[in-house]
Amino acid sequence: MRELDMDEVRLRQLLDSFYKVTGLRVGIYDRMGSERMACPRRAQPFCDMVRCHARGLAACRECDARAVERACLSRQPQVYACHAGLSEAVVPIMQADECIAYLMLGQARSDAAGDVRAELKRRCAYVDDLDALERAYLRIPQYPAEYIGACALMLGACASYIRSNALVDELGESLPARFMALVRSAYTDELTLDEMARRLHVGRTTLCRQVTRQYGMGPHALLTQYRLESACHLLANSACPIGQVAARVGIADVNYFCKLFRREFALTPGQYRRQFGQLARS
Known part of the structure:
Protein backbone atom coordinates (compact mmCIF):
# COMPACT_ATOMS: atom_id res chain seq x y z
CA MET A 1 0.00 0.00 0.00
CA ARG A 2 1.29 3.47 -0.85
CA GLU A 3 2.09 5.82 2.04
CA LEU A 4 1.24 9.50 2.32
CA ASP A 5 4.05 11.95 2.96
CA MET A 6 2.42 14.90 4.76
CA ASP A 7 3.62 18.29 5.92
CA GLU A 8 1.81 17.84 9.22
CA VAL A 9 2.53 21.29 10.66
CA ARG A 10 1.18 23.24 7.69
CA LEU A 11 -1.71 20.83 7.18
CA ARG A 12 -2.71 21.20 10.82
CA GLN A 13 -2.68 24.98 10.43
CA LEU A 14 -4.85 24.74 7.32
CA LEU A 15 -7.41 22.40 8.89
CA ASP A 16 -7.53 24.47 12.09
CA SER A 17 -8.16 27.63 10.07
CA PHE A 18 -10.92 25.96 8.04
CA TYR A 19 -12.64 24.79 11.22
CA LYS A 20 -12.41 28.23 12.87
CA VAL A 21 -13.96 29.89 9.83
CA THR A 22 -16.71 27.36 9.07
CA GLY A 23 -17.44 25.64 12.39
CA LEU A 24 -17.39 22.30 10.57
CA ARG A 25 -15.11 19.39 11.37
CA VAL A 26 -12.64 18.69 8.57
CA GLY A 27 -10.28 15.76 8.06
CA ILE A 28 -7.79 14.39 5.58
CA TYR A 29 -7.98 10.71 4.62
CA ASP A 30 -5.76 8.40 2.59
CA ARG A 31 -7.10 6.53 -0.43
CA MET A 32 -8.02 3.53 1.76
CA GLY A 33 -10.30 5.66 3.94
CA SER A 34 -8.07 5.93 7.01
CA GLU A 35 -8.27 9.27 8.79
CA ARG A 36 -4.79 10.83 8.94
CA MET A 37 -5.59 14.17 10.56
CA ALA A 38 -8.73 16.04 11.62
CA CYS A 39 -9.82 19.21 13.36
CA PRO A 40 -11.29 18.86 15.89
CA ARG A 41 -9.80 15.44 16.56
CA ARG A 42 -12.98 13.93 17.99
CA ALA A 43 -15.97 13.24 15.81
CA GLN A 44 -19.48 14.12 16.91
CA PRO A 45 -20.76 11.97 19.83
CA PHE A 46 -23.73 11.14 17.60
CA CYS A 47 -21.39 9.54 15.07
CA ASP A 48 -19.64 7.56 17.80
CA MET A 49 -23.01 6.21 18.96
CA VAL A 50 -23.87 5.13 15.42
CA ARG A 51 -20.48 3.64 14.54
CA CYS A 52 -20.21 1.54 17.67
CA HIS A 53 -22.81 -0.74 16.04
CA ALA A 54 -21.66 -2.99 13.21
CA ARG A 55 -24.63 -2.01 11.03
CA GLY A 56 -24.04 1.67 11.61
CA LEU A 57 -20.31 1.42 10.88
CA ALA A 58 -20.94 -0.53 7.67
CA ALA A 59 -23.56 1.98 6.52
CA CYS A 60 -21.21 4.89 7.24
CA ARG A 61 -18.40 3.32 5.28
CA GLU A 62 -20.65 2.47 2.35
CA CYS A 63 -22.12 5.94 1.87
CA ASP A 64 -18.71 7.58 2.35
CA ALA A 65 -17.12 5.22 -0.18
CA ARG A 66 -19.77 6.04 -2.79
CA ALA A 67 -19.22 9.76 -2.30
CA VAL A 68 -15.43 9.38 -2.49
CA GLU A 69 -15.75 7.38 -5.70
CA ARG A 70 -17.91 10.09 -7.30
CA ALA A 71 -15.50 12.80 -6.16
CA CYS A 72 -12.45 10.98 -7.51
CA LEU A 73 -14.08 10.29 -10.87
CA SER A 74 -15.41 13.84 -11.29
CA ARG A 75 -12.46 15.55 -9.55
CA GLN A 76 -15.06 17.84 -8.00
CA PRO A 77 -16.43 18.37 -4.47
CA GLN A 78 -19.36 16.12 -3.63
CA VAL A 79 -21.99 17.14 -1.07
CA TYR A 80 -24.12 14.27 0.18
CA ALA A 81 -26.36 13.09 3.00
CA CYS A 82 -25.01 10.21 5.04
CA HIS A 83 -27.20 7.23 5.91
CA ALA A 84 -28.11 8.88 9.23
CA GLY A 85 -29.31 12.03 7.48
CA LEU A 86 -26.37 14.37 8.17
CA SER A 87 -24.88 16.65 5.52
CA GLU A 88 -21.24 15.98 4.58
CA ALA A 89 -18.88 16.79 1.73
CA VAL A 90 -15.78 15.20 0.21
CA VAL A 91 -13.10 16.74 -2.02
CA PRO A 92 -10.40 14.73 -3.84
CA ILE A 93 -6.69 15.57 -3.68
CA MET A 94 -5.29 14.71 -7.10
CA GLN A 95 -1.76 13.80 -8.18
CA ALA A 96 -0.92 12.88 -11.78
CA ASP A 97 -4.56 12.09 -12.60
CA GLU A 98 -4.95 9.98 -9.45
CA CYS A 99 -6.87 10.63 -6.26
CA ILE A 100 -4.17 10.11 -3.63
CA ALA A 101 -6.18 11.37 -0.65
CA TYR A 102 -9.30 13.35 0.12
CA LEU A 103 -10.67 16.00 2.44
CA MET A 104 -13.98 15.46 4.19
CA LEU A 105 -16.14 17.90 6.11
CA GLY A 106 -19.07 17.28 8.40
CA GLN A 107 -21.19 16.69 10.09
CA ALA A 108 -24.09 19.16 9.94
CA ARG A 109 -27.82 18.94 10.38
CA SER A 110 -29.84 20.12 7.43
CA ASP A 111 -32.49 22.79 7.83
CA ALA A 112 -35.24 20.44 6.67
CA ALA A 113 -38.26 20.29 8.96
CA GLY A 114 -39.72 17.03 10.17
CA ASP A 115 -40.14 14.63 13.06
CA VAL A 116 -36.54 14.16 14.21
CA ARG A 117 -37.26 11.27 16.54
CA ALA A 118 -39.24 9.31 13.95
CA GLU A 119 -36.55 9.90 11.34
CA LEU A 120 -33.79 8.72 13.69
CA LYS A 121 -35.79 5.63 14.59
CA ARG A 122 -36.19 4.84 10.89
CA ARG A 123 -32.57 5.45 9.96
CA CYS A 124 -30.83 4.15 13.10
CA ALA A 125 -33.13 1.38 14.33
CA TYR A 143 -26.80 24.85 8.55
CA PRO A 144 -28.70 25.48 5.31
CA ALA A 145 -27.74 23.46 2.25
CA GLU A 146 -26.31 26.57 0.57
CA TYR A 147 -23.82 27.00 3.41
CA ILE A 148 -22.61 23.40 3.15
CA GLY A 149 -22.20 23.83 -0.60
CA ALA A 150 -20.18 27.01 -0.11
CA CYS A 151 -17.96 25.28 2.46
CA ALA A 152 -17.41 22.42 0.01
CA LEU A 153 -16.20 24.91 -2.61
CA MET A 154 -13.83 26.42 -0.04
CA LEU A 155 -12.58 22.93 0.74
CA GLY A 156 -11.91 22.45 -2.97
CA ALA A 157 -9.69 25.53 -2.86
CA CYS A 158 -7.91 24.00 0.14
CA ALA A 159 -7.28 20.81 -1.85
CA SER A 160 -5.73 22.86 -4.67
CA TYR A 161 -3.56 24.70 -2.15
CA ILE A 162 -2.43 21.39 -0.64
CA ARG A 163 -1.30 20.06 -4.03
CA SER A 164 0.30 23.27 -5.31
CA ASN A 165 2.33 23.55 -2.10
CA ALA A 166 3.13 19.81 -1.92
CA LEU A 167 1.62 19.46 1.56
CA VAL A 168 0.62 15.89 0.66
CA ASP A 169 2.50 13.49 -1.58
CA GLU A 170 2.18 9.77 -2.16
CA LEU A 171 5.12 7.43 -1.97
CA GLY A 172 5.35 3.93 -3.35
CA GLU A 173 4.13 2.10 -6.42
CA SER A 174 2.83 3.84 -9.52
CA LEU A 175 -0.67 3.30 -10.88
CA PRO A 176 0.55 0.81 -13.55
CA ALA A 177 2.36 -1.20 -10.87
CA ARG A 178 -0.73 -1.19 -8.67
CA PHE A 179 -2.79 -2.29 -11.65
CA MET A 180 -0.55 -5.31 -12.21
CA ALA A 181 -0.72 -6.14 -8.51
CA LEU A 182 -4.51 -6.09 -8.80
CA VAL A 183 -4.39 -8.38 -11.84
CA ARG A 184 -2.15 -10.87 -10.04
CA SER A 185 -4.32 -10.95 -6.93
CA ALA A 186 -7.79 -10.80 -8.47
CA TYR A 187 -7.60 -12.11 -12.05
CA THR A 188 -10.13 -14.82 -11.21
CA ASP A 189 -12.74 -12.15 -10.35
CA GLU A 190 -15.14 -10.60 -12.83
CA LEU A 191 -12.94 -7.60 -13.61
CA THR A 192 -14.50 -5.14 -16.01
CA LEU A 193 -12.68 -1.92 -16.82
CA ASP A 194 -15.10 -0.05 -14.58
CA GLU A 195 -14.48 -2.45 -11.70
CA MET A 196 -10.70 -2.23 -12.04
CA ALA A 197 -10.85 1.57 -12.09
CA ARG A 198 -13.13 1.54 -9.05
CA ARG A 199 -10.79 -0.70 -7.05
CA LEU A 200 -7.83 1.50 -7.93
CA HIS A 201 -9.73 4.73 -7.17
CA VAL A 202 -9.11 6.28 -10.59
CA GLY A 203 -11.12 7.03 -13.70
CA ARG A 204 -11.24 4.67 -16.67
CA THR A 205 -9.46 7.13 -18.95
CA THR A 206 -6.63 7.66 -16.47
CA LEU A 207 -6.21 3.93 -15.96
CA CYS A 208 -6.10 3.19 -19.69
CA ARG A 209 -3.73 6.04 -20.47
CA GLN A 210 -1.17 5.28 -17.76
CA VAL A 211 -1.22 1.49 -18.15
CA THR A 212 -0.91 1.71 -21.94
CA ARG A 213 1.91 4.24 -21.65
CA GLN A 214 3.81 1.95 -19.27
CA TYR A 215 3.22 -1.47 -20.86
CA GLY A 216 2.21 -0.76 -24.46
CA MET A 217 -1.08 -2.61 -23.90
CA GLY A 218 -4.40 -1.62 -22.40
CA PRO A 219 -5.75 -2.93 -19.07
CA HIS A 220 -8.11 -5.48 -20.62
CA ALA A 221 -5.42 -6.89 -22.93
CA LEU A 222 -2.98 -7.25 -20.02
CA LEU A 223 -5.62 -8.94 -17.88
CA THR A 224 -6.44 -11.37 -20.69
CA GLN A 225 -2.76 -12.10 -21.24
CA TYR A 226 -2.24 -12.88 -17.57
CA ARG A 227 -5.31 -15.12 -17.51
CA LEU A 228 -4.11 -17.08 -20.52
CA GLU A 229 -0.63 -17.49 -19.06
CA SER A 230 -2.22 -18.80 -15.86
CA ALA A 231 -4.31 -21.17 -17.96
CA CYS A 232 -1.13 -22.51 -19.58
CA HIS A 233 0.22 -23.38 -16.16
CA LEU A 234 -2.98 -25.20 -15.21
CA LEU A 235 -3.13 -27.07 -18.50
CA ALA A 236 0.47 -28.21 -18.20
CA ASN A 237 0.34 -29.14 -14.52
CA SER A 238 -3.15 -30.45 -13.80
CA ALA A 239 -5.81 -32.72 -15.21
CA CYS A 240 -8.58 -30.13 -14.78
CA PRO A 241 -11.19 -30.18 -17.56
CA ILE A 242 -10.90 -27.31 -20.03
CA GLY A 243 -14.08 -25.68 -18.74
CA GLN A 244 -12.76 -25.75 -15.20
CA VAL A 245 -9.45 -24.25 -16.30
CA ALA A 246 -11.34 -21.40 -17.98
CA ALA A 247 -13.41 -20.74 -14.87
CA ARG A 248 -10.36 -20.83 -12.61
CA VAL A 249 -8.69 -18.05 -14.59
CA GLY A 250 -11.77 -15.83 -14.58
CA ILE A 251 -13.28 -16.63 -18.00
CA ALA A 252 -16.76 -18.08 -17.54
CA ASP A 253 -17.49 -18.86 -21.21
CA VAL A 254 -15.40 -21.89 -22.21
CA ASN A 255 -15.98 -21.30 -25.93
CA TYR A 256 -14.72 -17.74 -25.62
CA PHE A 257 -11.76 -19.02 -23.60
CA CYS A 258 -10.84 -21.52 -26.32
CA LYS A 259 -11.12 -18.80 -28.98
CA LEU A 260 -8.82 -16.47 -27.02
CA PHE A 261 -6.36 -19.27 -26.28
CA ARG A 262 -6.08 -20.37 -29.90
CA ARG A 263 -5.67 -16.80 -31.10
CA GLU A 264 -2.84 -16.23 -28.61
CA PHE A 265 -0.93 -19.52 -28.92
CA ALA A 266 -2.06 -20.97 -32.28
CA LEU A 267 -3.07 -24.11 -30.35
CA THR A 268 -6.28 -25.26 -28.74
CA PRO A 269 -6.12 -25.78 -24.96
CA GLY A 270 -6.25 -29.53 -25.54
CA GLN A 271 -3.39 -29.41 -28.03
CA TYR A 272 -1.34 -27.30 -25.62
CA ARG A 273 -1.90 -29.83 -22.84
CA ARG A 274 -0.91 -32.76 -25.04
CA GLN A 275 2.22 -30.98 -26.21
CA PHE A 276 3.45 -29.40 -22.99
CA GLY A 277 1.65 -31.11 -20.13
CA GLN A 278 3.45 -33.13 -17.48
CA LEU A 279 1.02 -35.98 -18.06
CA ALA A 280 2.09 -36.13 -21.72
CA ARG A 281 5.74 -36.38 -20.71
CA SER A 282 5.26 -39.06 -18.04
Whole structure:
Protein backbone atom coordinates (compact mmCIF):
# COMPACT_ATOMS: atom_id res chain seq x y z
CA MET A 1 0.00 0.00 0.00
CA ARG A 2 1.29 3.47 -0.85
CA GLU A 3 2.09 5.82 2.04
CA LEU A 4 1.24 9.50 2.32
CA ASP A 5 4.05 11.95 2.96
CA MET A 6 2.42 14.90 4.76
CA ASP A 7 3.62 18.29 5.92
CA GLU A 8 1.81 17.84 9.22
CA VAL A 9 2.53 21.29 10.66
CA ARG A 10 1.18 23.24 7.69
CA LEU A 11 -1.71 20.83 7.18
CA ARG A 12 -2.71 21.20 10.82
CA GLN A 13 -2.68 24.98 10.43
CA LEU A 14 -4.85 24.74 7.32
CA LEU A 15 -7.41 22.40 8.89
CA ASP A 16 -7.53 24.47 12.09
CA SER A 17 -8.16 27.63 10.07
CA PHE A 18 -10.92 25.96 8.04
CA TYR A 19 -12.64 24.79 11.22
CA LYS A 20 -12.41 28.23 12.87
CA VAL A 21 -13.96 29.89 9.83
CA THR A 22 -16.71 27.36 9.07
CA GLY A 23 -17.44 25.64 12.39
CA LEU A 24 -17.39 22.30 10.57
CA ARG A 25 -15.11 19.39 11.37
CA VAL A 26 -12.64 18.69 8.57
CA GLY A 27 -10.28 15.76 8.06
CA ILE A 28 -7.79 14.39 5.58
CA TYR A 29 -7.98 10.71 4.62
CA ASP A 30 -5.76 8.40 2.59
CA ARG A 31 -7.10 6.53 -0.43
CA MET A 32 -8.02 3.53 1.76
CA GLY A 33 -10.30 5.66 3.94
CA SER A 34 -8.07 5.93 7.01
CA GLU A 35 -8.27 9.27 8.79
CA ARG A 36 -4.79 10.83 8.94
CA MET A 37 -5.59 14.17 10.56
CA ALA A 38 -8.73 16.04 11.62
CA CYS A 39 -9.82 19.21 13.36
CA PRO A 40 -11.29 18.86 15.89
CA ARG A 41 -9.80 15.44 16.56
CA ARG A 42 -12.98 13.93 17.99
CA ALA A 43 -15.97 13.24 15.81
CA GLN A 44 -19.48 14.12 16.91
CA PRO A 45 -20.76 11.97 19.83
CA PHE A 46 -23.73 11.14 17.60
CA CYS A 47 -21.39 9.54 15.07
CA ASP A 48 -19.64 7.56 17.80
CA MET A 49 -23.01 6.21 18.96
CA VAL A 50 -23.87 5.13 15.42
CA ARG A 51 -20.48 3.64 14.54
CA CYS A 52 -20.21 1.54 17.67
CA HIS A 53 -22.81 -0.74 16.04
CA ALA A 54 -21.66 -2.99 13.21
CA ARG A 55 -24.63 -2.01 11.03
CA GLY A 56 -24.04 1.67 11.61
CA LEU A 57 -20.31 1.42 10.88
CA ALA A 58 -20.94 -0.53 7.67
CA ALA A 59 -23.56 1.98 6.52
CA CYS A 60 -21.21 4.89 7.24
CA ARG A 61 -18.40 3.32 5.28
CA GLU A 62 -20.65 2.47 2.35
CA CYS A 63 -22.12 5.94 1.87
CA ASP A 64 -18.71 7.58 2.35
CA ALA A 65 -17.12 5.22 -0.18
CA ARG A 66 -19.77 6.04 -2.79
CA ALA A 67 -19.22 9.76 -2.30
CA VAL A 68 -15.43 9.38 -2.49
CA GLU A 69 -15.75 7.38 -5.70
CA ARG A 70 -17.91 10.09 -7.30
CA ALA A 71 -15.50 12.80 -6.16
CA CYS A 72 -12.45 10.98 -7.51
CA LEU A 73 -14.08 10.29 -10.87
CA SER A 74 -15.41 13.84 -11.29
CA ARG A 75 -12.46 15.55 -9.55
CA GLN A 76 -15.06 17.84 -8.00
CA PRO A 77 -16.43 18.37 -4.47
CA GLN A 78 -19.36 16.12 -3.63
CA VAL A 79 -21.99 17.14 -1.07
CA TYR A 80 -24.12 14.27 0.18
CA ALA A 81 -26.36 13.09 3.00
CA CYS A 82 -25.01 10.21 5.04
CA HIS A 83 -27.20 7.23 5.91
CA ALA A 84 -28.11 8.88 9.23
CA GLY A 85 -29.31 12.03 7.48
CA LEU A 86 -26.37 14.37 8.17
CA SER A 87 -24.88 16.65 5.52
CA GLU A 88 -21.24 15.98 4.58
CA ALA A 89 -18.88 16.79 1.73
CA VAL A 90 -15.78 15.20 0.21
CA VAL A 91 -13.10 16.74 -2.02
CA PRO A 92 -10.40 14.73 -3.84
CA ILE A 93 -6.69 15.57 -3.68
CA MET A 94 -5.29 14.71 -7.10
CA GLN A 95 -1.76 13.80 -8.18
CA ALA A 96 -0.92 12.88 -11.78
CA ASP A 97 -4.56 12.09 -12.60
CA GLU A 98 -4.95 9.98 -9.45
CA CYS A 99 -6.87 10.63 -6.26
CA ILE A 100 -4.17 10.11 -3.63
CA ALA A 101 -6.18 11.37 -0.65
CA TYR A 102 -9.30 13.35 0.12
CA LEU A 103 -10.67 16.00 2.44
CA MET A 104 -13.98 15.46 4.19
CA LEU A 105 -16.14 17.90 6.11
CA GLY A 106 -19.07 17.28 8.40
CA GLN A 107 -21.19 16.69 10.09
CA ALA A 108 -24.09 19.16 9.94
CA ARG A 109 -27.82 18.94 10.38
CA SER A 110 -29.84 20.12 7.43
CA ASP A 111 -32.49 22.79 7.83
CA ALA A 112 -35.24 20.44 6.67
CA ALA A 113 -38.26 20.29 8.96
CA GLY A 114 -39.72 17.03 10.17
CA ASP A 115 -40.14 14.63 13.06
CA VAL A 116 -36.54 14.16 14.21
CA ARG A 117 -37.26 11.27 16.54
CA ALA A 118 -39.24 9.31 13.95
CA GLU A 119 -36.55 9.90 11.34
CA LEU A 120 -33.79 8.72 13.69
CA LYS A 121 -35.79 5.63 14.59
CA ARG A 122 -36.19 4.84 10.89
CA ARG A 123 -32.57 5.45 9.96
CA CYS A 124 -30.83 4.15 13.10
CA ALA A 125 -33.13 1.38 14.33
CA TYR A 126 -30.13 -0.60 15.62
CA VAL A 127 -29.43 2.00 18.36
CA ASP A 128 -31.22 1.02 21.57
CA ASP A 129 -31.10 4.33 23.45
CA LEU A 130 -33.12 6.55 21.14
CA ASP A 131 -33.35 9.35 23.74
CA ALA A 132 -29.56 9.66 24.00
CA LEU A 133 -29.22 9.45 20.22
CA GLU A 134 -31.74 12.25 19.75
CA ARG A 135 -29.97 14.47 22.30
CA ALA A 136 -26.65 13.90 20.54
CA TYR A 137 -28.24 14.64 17.18
CA LEU A 138 -29.72 17.94 18.33
CA ARG A 139 -26.29 19.08 19.54
CA ILE A 140 -24.95 18.90 15.98
CA PRO A 141 -24.81 22.35 14.31
CA GLN A 142 -27.58 23.09 11.83
CA TYR A 143 -26.80 24.85 8.55
CA PRO A 144 -28.70 25.48 5.31
CA ALA A 145 -27.74 23.46 2.25
CA GLU A 146 -26.31 26.57 0.57
CA TYR A 147 -23.82 27.00 3.41
CA ILE A 148 -22.61 23.40 3.15
CA GLY A 149 -22.20 23.83 -0.60
CA ALA A 150 -20.18 27.01 -0.11
CA CYS A 151 -17.96 25.28 2.46
CA ALA A 152 -17.41 22.42 0.01
CA LEU A 153 -16.20 24.91 -2.61
CA MET A 154 -13.83 26.42 -0.04
CA LEU A 155 -12.58 22.93 0.74
CA GLY A 156 -11.91 22.45 -2.97
CA ALA A 157 -9.69 25.53 -2.86
CA CYS A 158 -7.91 24.00 0.14
CA ALA A 159 -7.28 20.81 -1.85
CA SER A 160 -5.73 22.86 -4.67
CA TYR A 161 -3.56 24.70 -2.15
CA ILE A 162 -2.43 21.39 -0.64
CA ARG A 163 -1.30 20.06 -4.03
CA SER A 164 0.30 23.27 -5.31
CA ASN A 165 2.33 23.55 -2.10
CA ALA A 166 3.13 19.81 -1.92
CA LEU A 167 1.62 19.46 1.56
CA VAL A 168 0.62 15.89 0.66
CA ASP A 169 2.50 13.49 -1.58
CA GLU A 170 2.18 9.77 -2.16
CA LEU A 171 5.12 7.43 -1.97
CA GLY A 172 5.35 3.93 -3.35
CA GLU A 173 4.13 2.10 -6.42
CA SER A 174 2.83 3.84 -9.52
CA LEU A 175 -0.67 3.30 -10.88
CA PRO A 176 0.55 0.81 -13.55
CA ALA A 177 2.36 -1.20 -10.87
CA ARG A 178 -0.73 -1.19 -8.67
CA PHE A 179 -2.79 -2.29 -11.65
CA MET A 180 -0.55 -5.31 -12.21
CA ALA A 181 -0.72 -6.14 -8.51
CA LEU A 182 -4.51 -6.09 -8.80
CA VAL A 183 -4.39 -8.38 -11.84
CA ARG A 184 -2.15 -10.87 -10.04
CA SER A 185 -4.32 -10.95 -6.93
CA ALA A 186 -7.79 -10.80 -8.47
CA TYR A 187 -7.60 -12.11 -12.05
CA THR A 188 -10.13 -14.82 -11.21
CA ASP A 189 -12.74 -12.15 -10.35
CA GLU A 190 -15.14 -10.60 -12.83
CA LEU A 191 -12.94 -7.60 -13.61
CA THR A 192 -14.50 -5.14 -16.01
CA LEU A 193 -12.68 -1.92 -16.82
CA ASP A 194 -15.10 -0.05 -14.58
CA GLU A 195 -14.48 -2.45 -11.70
CA MET A 196 -10.70 -2.23 -12.04
CA ALA A 197 -10.85 1.57 -12.09
CA ARG A 198 -13.13 1.54 -9.05
CA ARG A 199 -10.79 -0.70 -7.05
CA LEU A 200 -7.83 1.50 -7.93
CA HIS A 201 -9.73 4.73 -7.17
CA VAL A 202 -9.11 6.28 -10.59
CA GLY A 203 -11.12 7.03 -13.70
CA ARG A 204 -11.24 4.67 -16.67
CA THR A 205 -9.46 7.13 -18.95
CA THR A 206 -6.63 7.66 -16.47
CA LEU A 207 -6.21 3.93 -15.96
CA CYS A 208 -6.10 3.19 -19.69
CA ARG A 209 -3.73 6.04 -20.47
CA GLN A 210 -1.17 5.28 -17.76
CA VAL A 211 -1.22 1.49 -18.15
CA THR A 212 -0.91 1.71 -21.94
CA ARG A 213 1.91 4.24 -21.65
CA GLN A 214 3.81 1.95 -19.27
CA TYR A 215 3.22 -1.47 -20.86
CA GLY A 216 2.21 -0.76 -24.46
CA MET A 217 -1.08 -2.61 -23.90
CA GLY A 218 -4.40 -1.62 -22.40
CA PRO A 219 -5.75 -2.93 -19.07
CA HIS A 220 -8.11 -5.48 -20.62
CA ALA A 221 -5.42 -6.89 -22.93
CA LEU A 222 -2.98 -7.25 -20.02
CA LEU A 223 -5.62 -8.94 -17.88
CA THR A 224 -6.44 -11.37 -20.69
CA GLN A 225 -2.76 -12.10 -21.24
CA TYR A 226 -2.24 -12.88 -17.57
CA ARG A 227 -5.31 -15.12 -17.51
CA LEU A 228 -4.11 -17.08 -20.52
CA GLU A 229 -0.63 -17.49 -19.06
CA SER A 230 -2.22 -18.80 -15.86
CA ALA A 231 -4.31 -21.17 -17.96
CA CYS A 232 -1.13 -22.51 -19.58
CA HIS A 233 0.22 -23.38 -16.16
CA LEU A 234 -2.98 -25.20 -15.21
CA LEU A 235 -3.13 -27.07 -18.50
CA ALA A 236 0.47 -28.21 -18.20
CA ASN A 237 0.34 -29.14 -14.52
CA SER A 238 -3.15 -30.45 -13.80
CA ALA A 239 -5.81 -32.72 -15.21
CA CYS A 240 -8.58 -30.13 -14.78
CA PRO A 241 -11.19 -30.18 -17.56
CA ILE A 242 -10.90 -27.31 -20.03
CA GLY A 243 -14.08 -25.68 -18.74
CA GLN A 244 -12.76 -25.75 -15.20
CA VAL A 245 -9.45 -24.25 -16.30
CA ALA A 246 -11.34 -21.40 -17.98
CA ALA A 247 -13.41 -20.74 -14.87
CA ARG A 248 -10.36 -20.83 -12.61
CA VAL A 249 -8.69 -18.05 -14.59
CA GLY A 250 -11.77 -15.83 -14.58
CA ILE A 251 -13.28 -16.63 -18.00
CA ALA A 252 -16.76 -18.08 -17.54
CA ASP A 253 -17.49 -18.86 -21.21
CA VAL A 254 -15.40 -21.89 -22.21
CA ASN A 255 -15.98 -21.30 -25.93
CA TYR A 256 -14.72 -17.74 -25.62
CA PHE A 257 -11.76 -19.02 -23.60
CA CYS A 258 -10.84 -21.52 -26.32
CA LYS A 259 -11.12 -18.80 -28.98
CA LEU A 260 -8.82 -16.47 -27.02
CA PHE A 261 -6.36 -19.27 -26.28
CA ARG A 262 -6.08 -20.37 -29.90
CA ARG A 263 -5.67 -16.80 -31.10
CA GLU A 264 -2.84 -16.23 -28.61
CA PHE A 265 -0.93 -19.52 -28.92
CA ALA A 266 -2.06 -20.97 -32.28
CA LEU A 267 -3.07 -24.11 -30.35
CA THR A 268 -6.28 -25.26 -28.74
CA PRO A 269 -6.12 -25.78 -24.96
CA GLY A 270 -6.25 -29.53 -25.54
CA GLN A 271 -3.39 -29.41 -28.03
CA TYR A 272 -1.34 -27.30 -25.62
CA ARG A 273 -1.90 -29.83 -22.84
CA ARG A 274 -0.91 -32.76 -25.04
CA GLN A 275 2.22 -30.98 -26.21
CA PHE A 276 3.45 -29.40 -22.99
CA GLY A 277 1.65 -31.11 -20.13
CA GLN A 278 3.45 -33.13 -17.48
CA LEU A 279 1.02 -35.98 -18.06
CA ALA A 280 2.09 -36.13 -21.72
CA ARG A 281 5.74 -36.38 -20.71
CA SER A 282 5.26 -39.06 -18.04
